[in-house]
Ligand SMILES: Nc1ncnc2c1ncn2[C@@H]1O[C@H](COP(=O)(O)OP(=O)(O)O)[C@@H](O)[C@H]1O
């Protein structure tokens with residue numbers, strides 16, 4: 104079991120309020136991603152759940168039991184830190200075994216669990232090495248190993264992949280997702296990278312300045328962003344926002360169109376523009392276009408689309424894919 | 436940049452300093468070595484003559500030598516024990532956030548700035564004096580017979596004084612080491628269920644190992660040659676109860692004017708220091724390997 108509930112949780116450091124007041128429900132077995140720009144309070148929120156910081160107000164419940172004042176070790180949560188926080192003087196075996204040793208497990212039980220974890224994480228050949236003799240990805244796996252041997256009610260990850268290179272990040276992303284499928288344990292995963300959020304999450308919590316902007320499945324957020332912030336944050340490349348007369352024509356202060364919802368043509372369309380930069384990826388072509396009347400627009404075309412800097416193109420937003428926002432940035 | 440060229444020019448640039456240092460070290464050592472083979476007494480000038488190993492035999496068979504050797508090791512060991520354990524505990528304490536932290540940290544370093552002669556005199560006259568010492572006062576407060584520290588426990592008393600002087604050094608080094616311990620590591624241990632004691636044993640102490648090694652090595656170098664504290668308090672007595680090797684060499688050279696014997700003692704002290712250093716490095720030096 105591993106459901107987590109936050110009720111009116113707030114956090115201030117002295118004068119500075121980092122998290123005003125927030126409610127959140129996390130179901131058992133869910134993969135929840137906290138996503139938001141740097142400094143928005145994701146780590147703080149995770150540390151509140153872990154018990155590494157005290158809440159300034161509100162309650163935290165795990166499986167219905169109040170744990171607001173319970174020390175971290177008693178919450179049965181495991182955390183994987185951004186810096187991995189491995190114990191440098193212990194071998195990989197020592198690191199993974201540490202939580203079991205602290206729990207006073209039998210030597211035989213420890214050996215078995217460490218062996219199992221090492222097998223799952225492909226660390227069997229490295230058990231006697233020190234952390235400094237491992238690559239970044241291996242260190243990451245040791246940190247995960249240390250978390251899984253405890254059989255926690257939930258895993259907390261704080262930007263675990265941000266120290267890895269791009270290729271490894273994609274691999275580890277898959278490995279963590281597979282681990283979640285296998286263990287079916289609640290996982291809370293913090294990241295500032297919306298691609299990680301979209302690819303891994305069952306449920307995304309979008310945070311901005313300590314407030315929850317929206318909670319939902321990746322596709323819900325993609326299809327129906329509640330406000331400008333979520334609309335701009337989810338999706339890559341970013342949604343195009345258009346103000347002024349064009350928006351007025353749709354009865355909105357701002358309208359948003361995703362780059363992939365714009366049809367391009369070299370002969371006819373609604374908006375006329377000039378190609379600024381064309382990014383040819385082979386599978387896709389991204390065009391940065393400055394248009395007359397609606398400003399700079401990014402558009403995506405599947406496959407190859409041979410235009411170059413300075414060419415004239417015509418854009419037409421797809422019907423029904425236009426997001427409308429009022430003057431406060433709320434979706435209409 | 437470590438190309439062949441930069442390395443050889445670096446060697447060239449360093450040469451004057453290295454040669455200077457070598458000469459600085461080698462000349463006095465060579466002269467001491469030379470004197471140690473002479474009969475050379477300041478009371479009988481002009482009668483110097485080659486006596487081979489006589490001075491060494493004389494120094495080593497002196498019954499005071501054995502006592503001095505044991506005293507030296509006891510003094511070094513005792514002070515190391517007190518400063519490393521006390522320093523670790525003080526560092527742990529000072530690492531906690533509390534009001535007036537800056538001032539307290541500054542005050543803790545203070546004993547290190549007091550000259551050994553001064554601190555020894557303060558200890559001798561204000562703390563350990565059997566009539567007006569502070570300890571005597573406390574003893575009397577509890578209805579006990581005051582202890583004449585320097586007469587009845589001379590080596591222990593000197594160990595206390597020296598330890599008091601070196602405690603700040605150990606504390607300071609261990610405190611900086613403690614502050615360099617990664618916060619996330621402590622938090623990870625906390626989440627893994629380590630209590631205060633386990634965290635200390637499994638996380639903090641291994642992290643401090645290198646700093647403790649440095650403290651032990653540096654202190655040993657200085658503690659083998661403790662002198663001022665002995666001179667101004669017990670003068671090595673009663674008998675030879677608080678005489679260490681350094682002090683023995685001093686009595687030889689300046690109280691008996693025997694330069695040859697003192698030189699032999701000095702060379703023996705150097706050899707002893709090297710033996711101690713050898714075992715020390717063997718024992719704990721592996722901590723210094725990164
Ligand atoms: N211990 C602390 N003391 C004071 N301010 C803090 C502390 N920890 C975090 N903050 C502040 O809280 C805000 C959110 O930080 P954090 O949760 O680390 O952001 P994120 O993980 O989303 O990048 C930041 O503005 C940061 O400066």
Ligand SMILES: [Mg+2]
Nearest residue numbers: 145146147262
């Ligand atoms: Mg963070």
